[in-house]
Amino acid sequence: MNGLLGPFVAVLRRDLMLAWRGRADVLVTLAFFIVVVCLFPFGIGPETNQLRAIAPGVLWVAALLSTLLSLHRLFAQDHADGTLEQLLLSPEPTALWVVAKVSAHWIVTGLPLVVAAPGLALLFDVEQEALGVLTLSLALGSPILALLGAVGAALTLGLRGGGVLLALLVLPLFVPVLIFGAGAVDAHLSGTGAAAQLLLLGGGLLGALALTPFACAAALRIAVE
Amino acid sequence: MMNTSSLSQKRTPKSILRFAAPQMFYPLAGTLAPWCAGIAAVLTVIGLYIGFFVAPTDFQQGEVYRVIFIHVPAAWMSMLIYLAMAFWAAVGLVLNTRMSFIMTQALAPTGAMFCFLALWTGALWGKPTWGTYWVWDARLTSQLLLLFLYLGFMALTQAIEDQRRADRAGAIIALVGAVNVPIIYFSVQWWNTLHQGASVTPTGSSMASTMLAGMLVMAIASWAYTFAVVFWRVRSLILERERHTDWVGAEIDAQEGRS
């Protein structure tokens, strides 16, 4: 176990450090999230009841788009400077450091969204008791988005027009996460309780954690060879 | 440099597996395609005749229901073709056979076309029956997402120039999509029942046997059509990919001489 933990932590720490050096890039994702969320009232109108009703969906769609925006960065830098090939040649299992890289990516781009979401929800006058469910649903759901997105990012690595292609590839796959994520908050607000949705999101996270790293590893090997 | 295909041909004389070699499959596809196209044409005529002149008017929906004779087969085909693509993708990734990837890519455009047709005819059917072209019904929504999966697959394989990478990347996304299709369907169904209450269901419960017959004949016709088009597309793909080989050269010379 320790033998696997070492390289995992090494890759994780390296990616976090790189992200820290390029802080501005990271903040762009968060800023995008905030701006998108704030655009909706302008499009829909300032009526509080309506805004309250759409808030979970808006926050979730915005989180999904922000995730998408940052995905191409997941492997691009390492691909450009050859690190990726070195990692693929290393004896450590590919799926392991893929998870490490995705974890680092999520900590850098996903976690800020989770933290910012309750504050933004207040702009939509969401009841305070639902904020916990919203945060939890994003905390469980956004790592799934990152894991699924990693497969798309690996497949489109280095392609011209890769960003748009990546969106086309992964957005249909994001739909179940969106449904259960936004649905959790809705269910909580309507009184039915969000346990089912949250459990499904948790199960989805475990499933994605078990399967996508291998798909991602295979895609990376194909892209680099 | 060596003519390896003729060697392998000698080794496996009569096995069905010999058609896993593009050189062997090419003439087979060429022979089968016109037959499939013919069967498709004949069955379409029979199916439409049953559909329009034998099947009775639906007592609930009137004549509009006659869209069913293309709508249901198109919806079936769109799902079946995606499954077939995922199957060939898996075979290709595991056994590393060239024909599998060719099949995957030859199937995709026809699948996307059937998927779009199912949506289009569904919308035109929905307007008079439900009063709207579109409802966010579980089936319609999953069908829409399936179309996006098809488009994603085709866009990805087109965008990658390296043949080998395009084949494999396409196979991976086809498999990932296939794993996700049931999840998408389940989640959409869940979401739909939560939001809309009773969902709208097309067609009356009692279907006249002639209606069913017409639909089945049309379904078989679309199978035959799919086989024909896929065989033709496979032949072009094989020629493109095997252009360095002797037999393709001979084939091209023969084609040139004919025209």
Next chain:
Amino acid sequence: MMKWESWSAFWSMDGAALFVWGSYAVTALLIAVELVLVLRRRSDVVRRLARLRRAAPLANGGRRTSEEIFE
């Protein structure tokens, strides 16, 4: 005509002509387009490969096209 009173009744589909014929017309159109594309692709491939073959006369004993040069 066992079911329909007249051809005009057939074409009007009891008022649902737009929906029924709209479905069938688009289906026919797409199938026609797909067939044309598939068959034209084949003739394009044959023509292109034939041109490449002529452009590489008897290289390697006439066996292989050296299209890499031209692509």
